[in-house]
Amino acid sequence: MFDIRAVRDAPEAFDEAMRKRSFDPAAQRLIDLDDARRAIVTRLQEAQTRRNASSKAIGRAKAAKNEAEAARLIEEVATLKADIQKDEDAEREASAALEAALASLPNIPLDDVPEGEDEAANVELRRVGKPPAFGFRPRWHDELGEALGMMDVEKAGQIAGARFTILTGKLARLERALGQFMVDLHTGEHGYTEVSPPLLVRDAALFGTAQLPKFAEDQFRTTDDRWLIPTAEVPLTNLVRESILEAEALPMRVTALTPCFRSEAGSAGRDTRGMLRQHQFTKCELVSITTPETSLDEQERMTGCAEAVLKALGLAYRVIVLSTGDMGFGARRTYDIEVWLPGQGTYREISSVSLCGDFQARRMGARYRPGPDAPPQYVHTLNGSGVAVGRALVAVMENYQDEDGGIRVPDVLVPYAGFDRIEPDKG
Template identity: 65%
Template sequence: MFDIKWIRDNAAAFDRAMDRRGLEPQASQLIAIDDRRRALVAELQQAQERRNAASREIGKAKASGDEQAAQAVIDEVASLKTKIQQGEEQERQIDAELQAALSVLPNMPHDDVPDGKDESDNVEVRRVGTPRSLDFTPKEHFEIAGALPGLAFERAARIAGARFVMLQGRLARLERALGQFMLDLQTGEHGYMEVSPPLLVRDEALYGTSQLPKFAEDLFKTTDGRWLIPTAEVPLTNMVAGETLDEADLPLRVTALTPCFRSEAGSAGRDVRGMLRQHQFWKCELVSVTRPEDSLDELERMTGCAEEVLKRLGLPYRVMALSAGDMGFGARKTYDIEVWLPGQDAYREISSCSVCGDFQARRMNARFRPQGEKGLKFVHTLNGSGIAVGRALIAVLENYQNADGSITVPEALRPYMGGIETIEGL
């Protein structure tokens, strides 16, 4: 969400930022709405001042015995009251129109974000690890013999439909091991506080993190009007909604391991085989709330925390700086971490870490009190995957597959697997 006063003062810069996002100029039409609101407010102030003055005149007219003059003023006051009430309703409508127009505009890209329209313009920042040299043709995760008994796609489809999987036996345990490993790493070594948040949220929470109103079709809604979370970013970031924090409380770093639910409305026909794009999946989410001057450094730190998961698992990956046209709606700057999948012979996204500036904070009214200063400031928010469990499971299966169809369990996960070193079935 943007401050209309800032847009008025920086219209050209705002339009340049929207152009980088692939949008037409927006400032003039937003300012035009605000001009209507300002003109109406000035008119209402004049009417209120006249009503106050007229109210005082009633008593004077009555005291002078001029009942006709008094009645005329009484009628004027009644007319002004109706005019003010109608004007206040009109002001609320214009405010709602302005907020609706602002709420569907994406965040402004940071200056160092690469220009571009889509993922083809993303820039590789670094590449870590070397893919294994295999003496056999690697298979995708849903083709590996040792994994197949644990991937019950047909059973899941009978129960829930497409884009679900039922993990069984050692694969179910491996998924659980991955999630616990991630959570232990982020809390035990990286200083994130563990949270067990609600999985159902109200409209306001999704508005605060900018999934609503623009992306309602990507979400699942319950019969009582609440929403299943698409990511734990929603409840974790909204922990500070409507609050005023002390500067000493920042940075706030929290993490949660939760199921996530997405309708995948815009992905018809994409990744229909296997587990890569599911309606339900587990993810270890990272959220930070910082002072404005610390948020870019926090993005680098958060990305490093996500990368460490892949380093410990021995999975090759690369870090990509997303172009302005490929970033998420609420982000000012984003790094995607892409893991190597030998079965696809490609790098695929496994984590996305973003700094949102005060974009979400303004929507949530989340502020802090700077030490030694008057007034309040909006916090900055960040979110990232630390990491997506289902995709990590895919990466482990494909990178640790053997020629005989078995899967070697990475050393970092063996304590969580009861010492199991190899998976060859259930």
């Protein structure tokens, strides 16, 4: 969400930012909507002033026993009341139209974000770790899981449909171990506070983090008009909605390990194999609420927290900065972390860390007070995966497989899993 005053102050710069996001120029349309709203407000104020003046004049006319003047003024006040009611309705409609137009536009990218229409314009920042070398053809995770008898996509499809997976035995426990390890790492070493948030949210929560109204088809809605969370970013960021925080409370860093639900409406035919793109998955989410002065550094810090998970697991990965056409609607800059998957022979996303500036804060009414006598300002919000648990399981399975189909458990996970290897069925 944007401040219309900022659009009015720099319409050319605003349109240039929209162009970078592959959106049509919008500044003049927004200014026209605001002009219409302002005209109604001016007319409404003038009518209220006349009504107040006429109401006072009625008393004077009656005191002077000028019944004809009093009657004329009473009729004038009645007319003004009706006009005021109409203009109040018109002002609400004009304000709603302006807000809807502002809410439909994506965030403005930072100057250092590479410009481009899609992922082809993304820029690699660094690679960490060396992909393992195998003396055999590394298998996909679903091949491994099905051969172990611990992953069943077919049965999940019978129960729930496509894009679901059933894990059993040691694979199910390894997935749980990964999530617990991530939360312990972020709370114990990175200063995040663990939260157990609602998995169902109202419209306002999704609007606040910019999933609504534009991306309604990507969400699952319940019969009582709530929404299943697509990510814990939604409830975690909304913890500060309609609040004025003290500066001393920032940065606020919270994490949650939750199921997430996405309809994947725009991904028909993509990543249908295995566990890469599911309707239901588990993710460890990181959210930071900061001041404008510290948000750039916070994004670097948060990215480092996500990277620490992959380093501890001994997984090779790369970090890229997404282009203006590939990053999310609410982001000003996004770093993607992509983990190496030997089965596919490529890097795949396992975490996205986004700086949203005050874009979400304006939609939520989330502010802070810089000093005792300072007026409130909007906070900056950031969110990131720390990391996606299902994809981490995929990465561990594929990177730690051996020729006979067994899977070695990374050392850091052994205390959580209770075993150091998943053995194939020799029978």
